Amino acid sequence: MIIVTDKAKQRILDLKKEEGRQENDNIRVSVKGGGCSGLMYNLDFDANITETDHVFEDKGIKILVDRKSLLYLAGTVLEFSDGLNGKGFQFVNPNASRTCGCGESFSV
Numbered sequence: 001m002i003i004v005t006d007k008a009k010q011r012i013l014d015l016k017k018e019e020g021r022q023e024n025d026n027i028r029v030s031v032k033g034g035g036c037s038g039l040m041y042n043l044d045f046d047a048n049i050t051e052t053d054h055v056f057e058d059k060g061i062k063i064l065v066d067r068k069s070l071l072y073l074a075g076t077v078l079e080f081s082d083g084l085n086g087k088g089f090q091f092v093n094p095n096a097s098r099t100c101g102c103g104e105s106f107s108v
Helices: 006-018 067-073
Strands: 026-033 039-046 053-058 061-066 077-083 086-092 105-107
Touching: 006 061, 006 077, 026 067, 053 067, 061 067
Parallel strands: 026 061
Antiparallel strands: 026 039, 039 105, 053 061, 077 086
């Protein structure tokens, strides 16, 4: 399960509108190798649901996660910050044992 904060939900809806996305464009969250801590988060719009995807919904936002990424993302909170200390989506991941300073990569 991935939890979406109210601020992240609003930003996702705003982005869908700004980019002219369709109703069936969902949020795909995945984990890829890379970054200064070994693993990186990837966040994108995707209308295709594969048979290996796990589909979650929180606050009306449908989230797609592939089977491999699910192991790293269970219990993660997706936040959005627009403050002075950084702007963008942030992942609060209880599975991460270490994160980098920018918050875009982690290790378990």
